[in-house]
Amino acid sequence: EDLLKRNQQLAQANGQLLEKHGILAIDVMGSVGSGKTTMIERLSSRLCQTKTIGVVAGDLTTTIDADRIVEKGAQVVEVNTGKECHLDANLVGKALRELPLEKLDLLFIENVGNLICPAEFPLGAHKRLVVISVTEGPHMVVKHPHIFRGADVVAINKVELAAPMKVDPEELKKDVLAVNPGAQVVKTSLVQDQGTKDVIEALGLMAGSGA
Amino acid sequence: EDLLKRNQQLAQANGQLLEKHGILAIDVMGSVGSGKTTMIERLSSRLCQTKTIGVVAGDLTTTIDADRIVEKGAQVVEVNTGKECHLDANLVGKALRELPLEKLDLLFIENVGNLICPAEFPLGAHKRLVVISVTEGPHMVVKHPHIFRGADVVAINKVELAAPMKVDPEELKKDVLAVNPGAQVVKTSLVQDQGTKDVIEALGLMAGSGA
Numbered sequence A, B: 001e002d003l004l005k006r007n008q009q010l011a012q013a014n015g016q017l018l019e020k021h022g023i024l025a026i027d028v029m030g031s032v033g034s035g036k037t038t039m040i041e042r043l044s045s046r047l048c049q050t051k052t053i054g055v056v057a058g059d060l061t062t063t064i065d066a067d068r069i070v071e072k073g074a075q076v077v078e079v080n081t082g083k084e085c086h087l088d089a090n091l092v093g094k095a096l097r098e099l100p101l102e103k104l105d106l107l108f109i110e111n112v113g114n115l116i117c118p119a120e121f122p123l124g125a126h127k128r129l130v131v132i133s134v135t136e137g138p139h140m141v142v143k144h145p146h147i148f149r150g151a152d153v154v155a156i157n158k159v160e161l162a163a164p165m166k167v168d169p170e171e172l173k174k175d176v177l178a179v180n181p182g183a184q185v186v187k188t189s190l191v192q193d194q195g196t197k198d199v200i201e202a203l204g205l206m207a208g209s210g211a
């Protein structure tokens, strides 16, 4: 399918540009409201003293997420995808050109809230972090295998609401490992900044930061 | 865009087939885990004594939702969309042919969990019901205007979790009415079967059922 092939080429170009500047890039994916922006806020707050952070915030039409992240000290470029249900390597490539790449150490790309389409469109990032929420119920992993197969780290968020939701985070973790034994699964309650350190470790961001 | 035009034609054909058999059809949309299946379960339980109900359950690869709904006395046809991020009129048309249309009064179509793609693909239903959850945070309506513009009824679900989420259902209702003043907005806690009667009324399903 030409669209996918073209995206793959542009993703490679992005990857090379990031490599050239020694920037580690992380594609943050997940369903609507699962906690992607809160994740980026938490990670940025913990790492901003030792790393210069850039963020590409993808959304359909608003700047709500970009505005939140700017307050955490990151360089933010916001991308609007219109009616497109996923970010693509082309949009990300354009956003990269607006960032001070020579200064950045770390880049977070917040994808559009969607558990399906982003799986098919790599952006050129080094790692893929998928954020899901226990408030979506017990089946979201088994229902959307593709996105979990491509994940390096999976954060099961809002775990403090697992009890009223009657959802067991341990079961969700098993579901992830069943489709992707190599994935690192972390339980988080990002609203309380819990689990952030585990995510940093799982993403391999600890080296040299002494966090 | 040819794909959209073709879908529009097939949607019209579905609409005509449903009309011919006097079936009221409702397209149930919403984000991942917002409560679409629970909504259909609740509506079916309340209406099954007075109406014969059919359901088309759309999902990527599993039969989890279809299996749940069968237990509520509805005639269920399950459709797998593979990697497609929305149901389309073609898939629904095929599903209709597997249902005992001459017997049905009411049809629910559960769309794939996605707040973006389904907005562009009408299925031939008479009404569109969008189910969102307070657990997604305060911004999901303003971030996804298209799907709310096309909605007849919007259910704001899991309201019993609004307090721990620090989300105000009244604000979400205002956001919906801002993009679609004609929409009927109902607050629900479907896990406790609360708000179901209001949804039935909003969908115009009360006539002759004396519910």
Ligand SMILES: Nc1nc2c(ncn2[C@@H]2O[C@H](COP(=O)(O)OP(=O)(O)OP(=O)(O)O)[C@@H](O)[C@H]2O)c(=O)[nH]1
Pocket (backbone or CB within 6 Å): A030, A031, A032, A033, A034, A035, A036, A037, A038, A039, A065, A112, A113, A157, A158, A159, A160, A161, A188, A189, A190, A191, A192, B135, B136, B137, B138, B139, B140, B143, B164, B165
């Ligand atoms: N209860 C609870 N709420 C959380 C947690 N993490 C995030 N939230 C809330 O969930 C809502 C959505 O969080 P966001 O970080 O905006 O989620 P998102 O994935 O970026 O959402 P979109 O970009 O709109 O798809 C907000 O109201 C957050 O405050 C958590 O651990 N527990």
Ligand SMILES: Nc1nc2c(ncn2[C@@H]2O[C@H](COP(=O)(O)OP(=O)(O)OP(=O)(O)O)[C@@H](O)[C@H]2O)c(=O)[nH]1
Pocket (backbone or CB within 6 Å): A135, A136, A137, A138, A139, A140, A143, A164, A165, B030, B031, B032, B033, B034, B035, B036, B037, B038, B039, B065, B112, B113, B157, B158, B159, B160, B161, B188, B189, B190, B191, B192
């Ligand atoms: N706390 C709470 N949980 C609810 C409510 N309604 C549904 N749920 C739960 O939320 C989870 C998801 O509900 P579903 O009805 O499967 O949602 P869905 O929209 O059909 O999900 P998908 O088809 O997988 O996208 C399940 O664990 C439900 O029991 C509610 O009002 N409150």
Ligand SMILES: [Mg+2]
Pocket (backbone or CB within 6 Å): A036, A037, A038, A065, A110
């Ligand atoms: Mg966000």
Ligand SMILES: [Mg+2]
Pocket (backbone or CB within 6 Å): B036, B037, B038, B065, B110
């Ligand atoms: Mg469902």
